[in-house]
Amino acid sequence: MSMRELVVLGTASQAPTRQRNHNGYLLRWDDEVILFDPGEGSQRQMLHTGITATDLTRICVTHFHGDHCLGLPGMIQRLSLDRVPRPVAVHFPAGGAEYFARLRHASSFYETAELAVEPIDADGQRITLGIGTLEARRLRHPIETYGYRLVEPDGCRMLPERLAAYGIAGPDTGRLLRDGHLDRDGRRVTRDEVSVTRPGQRFAFVMDTGLCDGVYALAEHADLLVIESTFLESEAALAAEVGHLTAGQAARVAAESGVRTLVLTHFSQRYADPRRFHDEAREHFTGDLVVAEDLQTVQVPPRRVPSPG
Numbered sequence: 600m601s602m603r604e605l606v607v608l609g610t611a612s613q614a615p616t617r618q619r620n621h622n623g624y625l626l627r628w629d630d631e632v633i634l635f636d637p638g639e640g641s642q643r644q645m646l647h648t649g650i651t652a653t654d655l656t657r658i659c660v661t662h663f664h665g666d667h668c669l670g671l672p673g674m675i676q677r678l679s680l681d682r683v684p685r686p687v688a689v690h691f692p693a694g695g696a697e698y699f700a701r702l703r704h705a706s707s708f709y710e711t712a713e714l715a716v717e718p719i720d721a722d723g724q725r726i727t728l729g730i731g732t733l734e735a736r737r738l739r740h741p742i743e744t745y746g747y748r749l750v751e752p753d754g755c756r757m758l759p760e761r762l763a764a765y766g767i768a769g770p771d772t773g774r775l776l777r778d779g780h781l782d783r784d785g786r787r788v789t790r791d792e793v794s795v796t797r798p799g800q801r802f803a804f805v806m807d808t809g810l811c812d813g814v815y816a817l818a819e820h821a822d823l824l825v826i827e828s829t830f831l832e833s834e835a836a837l838a839a840e841v842g843h844l845t846a847g848q849a850a851r852v853a854a855e856s857g858v859r860t861l862v863l864t865h866f867s868q869r870y871a872d873p874r875r876f877h878d879e880a881r882e883h884f885t886g887d888l889v890v891a892e893d894l895q896t897v898q899v900p901p902r903r904v905p906s907p908g
């Protein structure tokens with residue numbers, strides 16, 4: 600099976616700590632390697648992961664606060680230094696195009712890498728990828744911010760024993776898959792009779808935001824949700840004021856949205872003990888819960904069990 604995993608580069612909001620680098624995340628998903636929100640130090644953190652600039656296919660930036668984008672200049676220059684042979688797509692809020700232009704050319708370098716720049720300028724904007732659809736949703740933060748989700752369409756898995764029972768083989772299998780039915784010996788065999796649905800997988804990335812519709816839209820049925828939990832409930836009023844989430848809120852979103860694996864990150868440096876994020880989230884969410892640490896790898900959970908056709 601293809602590799603689908605999250606590699607955490609950094610987990611600190613605002614200011615790094617001795618244990619936590621600024622934000623940064625890599626998503627390996629089949630032939631895509633997507634870098635999300637590279638903060639300062641992301642390039643060096645990447646050295647520890649075995650993933651190189653040449654592996655990157657796409658960069659997604661949620662917004663232009665420094666802890667989510669100050670790693671861009673180094674990463675973009677690295678693409679040229681390593682002579683990355685194919686275009687790397689870059690998505691960011693269109694309103695921040697000026698920031699992006701400055702970061703892209705923050706200092707002198709010999710530019711050889713090609714960037715396919717595709718800014719996000721609408722809530723719900725969709726980008727079609729070979730692996731599914733990348734969708735951006737507007738979030739609630741003091742500056743224009745978009746979260747992202749990756750949605751793989753449902754597929755269809757043929758059941759060999761059922762095909763055999765109907766005596767279907769060879770080119771007939773392709774015909775049945777394509778047309779949805781096949782007429783044999785005076786009887787129509789439908790695709791549903793010989794296959795099961797292969798549920799598509801979903802990944803969601805929610806960062807920085809107060810609670811809003813976009814958070815729920817992104818989190819819906821995510822197999823893996825990466826979500827900011829800058830604060831604890833004790834700072835809920837402050838969180839709402841500055842456009843951030845608490846661990847409790849993030850966990851309730853995950854529980855209400857049918858999330859399977861929940862990854863909390865983007866922690867304020869005011870909290871010394873990460874266990875507190877875990878304990879607060881656990882009160883609301885019973886699924887797989889990860890309080891992210893730098894350089895941790897989190898697997899996308901195995902596909903949901905197919906429903907019989």
Ligand SMILES: [Zn+2]
Nearest residue numbers: 662664740807
């Ligand atoms: Zn921010």
